[in-house]
Amino acid sequence: MLSELALIGRRRKALGLTQSKLASLARVSQSFIAKVEQGSLDPAYSKIKRVFEVLERLEHAEKIKVASVMNRKIVGVSSGDKVAKAIAIMKRKEISQLPVLKGQTIVGSLSERTIVHLVERGESVGELSRKLVRAIMEEAFPSVPEDTPLALVSELLAHGNPAVLITKGGKPVGIVSKADILKAVR
Numbered sequence: 226m227l228s229e230l231a232l233i234g235r236r237r238k239a240l241g242l243t244q245s246k247l248a249s250l251a252r253v254s255q256s257f258i259a260k261v262e263q264g265s266l267d268p269a270y271s272k273i274k275r276v277f278e279v280l281e282r283l284e285h286a287e288k289i290k291v292a293s294v295m296n297r298k299i300v301g302v303s304s305g306d307k308v309a310k311a312i313a314i315m316k317r318k319e320i321s322q323l324p325v326l327k328g329q330t331i332v333g334s335l336s337e338r339t340i341v342h343l344v345e346r347g348e349s350v351g352e353l354s355r356k357l358v359r360a361i362m363e364e365a366f367p368s369v370p371e372d373t374p375l376a377l378v379s380e381l382l383a384h385g386n387p388a389v390l391i392t393k394g395g396k397p398v399g400i401v402s403k404a405d406i407l408k409a410v411r
Contacts, residue, residue, distance in 0.1 A: 230261060230264070247276065247279065250279045253275065253276065291372075291373045291391055292399070293375070295398075299324060300314060302325055305358070308357070308358055310358075322337065323335050333362035333363060335362050335363070366386060366390050369392070373391075382403050
């Protein structure tokens with residue numbers, strides 16, 4: 226166990242984690258991680274067990290590439306379509322966000338969250354439905370290559386992005402949402 230404690234810093238750095246981020250994920254303090262890495266603390270079993278569980282989970286996730294969970298059929302909407310059409314597509318496909326296209330180029334995104342927010346601010350549903358998607362779209366979803374570790378895509382989703390586009394040779398080949406991540410968890 227002592228030799229494993231000595232490797233925590235190396236494992237953390239290999240995953241690109243700061244001491245603070247590892248501490249947050251393991252529900253311990255940053256100073257706890259620092260002291261363990263320095264070898265100046267005899268840690269409680271329950272706390273160090275959480276640290277190892279986080280490291281193992283992230284190391285396993287590093288091995289899984291996003292291509293293995295992405296949805297290969299990208300359903301989008303044109304920037305010149307009416308919002309009513311976008312809503313109909315979301316309902317029919319049971320999805321909560323869409324990339325917005327101008328021709329074959331992704332120029333933005335539209336999500337349920339955006340639509341609901343506009344209604345909450347007092348926009349009439351009828352007026353909103355008649356607007357063009359380009360009038361209310363948001364910036365495009367982030368995009369990553371298909372060999373990106375699933376853990377990185379999970380981080381992007383956890384920090385407010387409703388979806389992530391997956392690319393190959395710079396062209397979109399798939400999309401991943403939180404629902405896709407949940408499907409991958411066995």
